[in-house]
Structures are given as C-alpha cells and as structure tokens.
Amino acid sequence: MTVRVRIAPSPTGYLHVGTARAALYNWLFARGRNGVFILRSDDTDSERNEPEYQDDIVGSLRWLGLDWDEGIEVGGPHAPYQQSLRFDRYREVALDLLGRGLAYYSFATPEQLDEFRKEAQAAGRTPAYDGRFRVDAEVAADRVASGEQAPIRLAVPRPGSTTFNDSVRDEVTFDHDQVDDFVILRSDGSPTYHLASTVDDVDFGITHVMRGEDLLSSTPKHIILTEAMGAKRPVYAHLALLMGPDGKKLSKRHGHTALNAYRADGIMPEAMVNYLALLGWSPGEDETVVSLEDMVERFRLEDVTKNATIFDNDKLEWMNGVYIRELAVDDFVARVAPLVEADLRRGLSSAESGQLAAIAPHVQERAKRLTDVAGQVAFLFGDVEYDDASWEKVMTKPEAPIAVAAAVAGLATLDDWSTTGVETTLRTMLEETELSARKGFQPLRVAVTGSTVSPPLFESIEVLGRDVAVARLEAAATRMGH
C-alpha cells in the first residue's frame, strides 16, 4: 500500500515554525517511501480565515523546498483539497452516522453542559460529557422537523476504551469516559474540526497521520469516527511541541513563530530545513549538518524524540552560517545582491556589481545571516559614515594621523593596484612609521570603511579603488585636524 500523508494547516495565521516542522517530517517520510505528500487546507473557521494566510502557507512551504503531490494549487484525484468546499460531504457523513444511530441530535443546553462539567470537576471526576441529556431518536426527529436547531454529537461507545499504537509514543490508551460525546456538526450545519479532518483523512486515503502532540488526546475521537465510517484507522505519530527558551509553548513573545520572519531575517531555507529536521529527530550518528538526500533516506518515525524541544536561535544562526559558507561565491552574490539593493534603495550599477562580487568571498565567511551582508559592504556604495565609537577609539590616538598620511603617500603613487600591491605598500608604511600592524592599520580601516570592524583591509581598499580610497584617507586626515 502506498504511503499517503498530509499536512493540513488552517489559514488563520502565517505558517508557524511548528507546522513547518510537521510538514517537513511528513514530507521526509513520504519522499523516503515513494509516498504521496498532500497539502490540505483546514479552513472550516470562516471567521478567522484570510487569503493572505493561505498564500503565506503555500509560499513558505515552497520556500523551504517542500513540494506536494496533491492538494492546494496542484489539485489531484480527491480535489478540492479545501474543507470549506466540502461541507456537503461532511453533512452527508454526519447524517449517515445519525441514521445508523451512531450519532444524535443534541438538545442539551449550554447551561446544562456547563453545570454538568462543573459538578464533575468538583467531584474529582472527568468533565467529559457522557450524553446523559440525550433524548429519544423520534423525539429528536420531531423537534428538528418542527424547526428546532441542534448540533449532532457522536455517540461514543460506553463503556469502552480506545488503544492505539503511536509510532513515536508507543501504546496509548484512553478510557471512553475521558472522551465526550463531541459535536461533529454544529447547529448551523457546519462541520467541526474533528469531523472535517477525519472525513478527509478517510476520503483521501491517508495512511499515516503525523501531527502535533496537542492532538494526542483528540485521537480517540478520530479513531471512533473513522471506524464508525467503516474505514481502517491510519497510523498515528504525535510530534512533541516546540517550546520557547523558557520551556513554554513557542509563542510570539519568544520572538518569531512565523516561518516567513526567518526568511526576512536572512535565514537560508536549506539551513532552516536542516535545523528543523534535527529539532526532534536524530539520524542516529554524531551528525549535525545533514543533506536533504540523507534525511530522506534515513528518516524514520521511530527515531523521532518524544521530548518537547526548545527552539534555539543561536544554533539556527550558526547553522545558517555554515550553509552560507558552503555556497558557491556566485550563488552567494545572487542571493545577497537583492538585499544589498534593498538596503541601498537603488539598483547596483554593473561596476558596483563587480565590486560586490569582488568583496563577496570576504564577507561570505563573516555572515551569519544573508541580511548581515548589506551593512558589511555599504561602505563601497555610498559616502563613508563614521561610527562615532570607532572614531573615538582609533582616530583620536596620536598614531592615527601619522598612519593615514603615510598611507596616502604610498597609495597615491602605487602602480600595482592589487591586493598584494596594496598590502606591500601598507606594510612598507608600517616599517617607515614604526607602528605595529594593529596600531597602523586600524586608523586606515576607520578612514576607509567608517568602522573598526570591516572586511579585510587590503581587499577593501583594493575594491574601493584608488581614487575613493585616497580621498577617504585625506578626508579623514582633514577631519582629524591635519
């Protein structure tokens, strides 16, 4: 039987990193087994759905490099893959269950239910609704026929229990008195999540349901429903939730929860995938940088950890640096050029593109995020902006004017304008002025780049060009009062 898995986000918010991780695990599982990966939209909540979110979900998944075989925007044999378009089907299932006595119209009032739950809780019993206010089928039918609106609840078999074998958690059992007679169809005729989701899983032939642990205790409901529909239950695998640094469920106050924010912050999709994959899964050996092919080949549900995992930005950033350094230089330039232009708020001329390409290898190994680069190369494409602290720290020292003057003298007449030419000239300057490299070069760096921190000095000067470099040195000399 071919493996069929799905990810089913609700378009009520941007793609959450936790959902992205679940999507990745499903994708890895499918790809490693010749399976089918499906993207479905669980958009039953018309109040909170936004097209913007749907677009973000699709776009973010694609950005990560995850493709799907059936679903939103690609269609497939079970189209549409959008719950809001399948309400008739859910109603049909609910009515069928009703007809077979497996579900019933519920006339319990919210007050009754509320009171029941309060009493149960006060008595230390479980507050799950057991259907005690259920009325006779004929009575119910009459009331509905006379126009009364009522939700349909599933009649959970009592007494009873549901046991299932979770692929990551092993055997889990829920006694049915922990499971209430939950609503499957609201009184307005719309389906609840539980109904829509399990009908789709059945209809779409889903074989493995991999999802967040927050749905673990809903699983018996889904199993009872599935089997009431006469279908075979899928294999379940519940992934532990992502936590913030304080151990609480990852939320906005911890920083970013939306995947798109990481993209905007200069995280590479390849790094994100690698990081997310290892957040709760281990290939078993002492490896941290793993190729996508390796992941596909080695991913197994049994190797997914049960522990809740804390999202660690530092490690993500480190890994992003690793991936940035692995890039071919021209690929790096291609990814970074638009960011530099955005920062400049203008396009790069072809000469400037050449400068960017020339300095690229030197900033590539210094970047942790793609967005770091614009700031590191800004000195090439505009006037110098002196960083106050840098100026104060370096240019007020007695050796600063000496070093700058000597550099101007040397560079202005340099014939061989190359990295080595610049270096030789400046090292000669060092000997003449009897300054250490540190003391002699820092003033030049500040004069030329505006900061004590920059790409390597000789390369920076070379790429800047003689005219600009010398002009900046002279301007700095003037500013120092010499």
Added chain:
RNA sequence: GGCCCCGUCGUCUAGGGGCCUAGGACGCCGCCCUCUCAAGGCGGUAACGCCGGUUCGAAUCCGGUCGGGGCUACCA
C-alpha cells in the same frame, strides 16, 4: 481538578543492562592563527530530576514521587 504525554550538559541530542571515569553539536570560557571582526585549529566548562526496587551490575528495566507540557468548546 480529571485524563494523557514527557524528563541525559543552559540548549538540540547519542545511548536500549556491563563498551559510560556518559559521546557529538550549539552556546560559553581559554589558547593559537591574525590588519579588525569573523571563520578555522586546539583545549576546557557542563547532564543521567529525586527515592526505592529488580540485578553480580542500571542513564538504560519496574514502582513511586517531583517537575514540565498538552487536552479538557457548537476553536483548530
């Protein structure tokens, strides 16, 4: 409150009775390299929540306890 899940360095993890004086990675600290900052190299810091039990032997098995998390809607 009830039910369910989970507990190895600060974090992600390896480990599945002796290979564990517990390994790797991030972070942090130190040294080296060095024109700054990074990168890189080398070294260091740091964990089996606790209590019992089983066993010749327990991070590994069992029980309890404590701690964390999830669910407990006509939300998803």
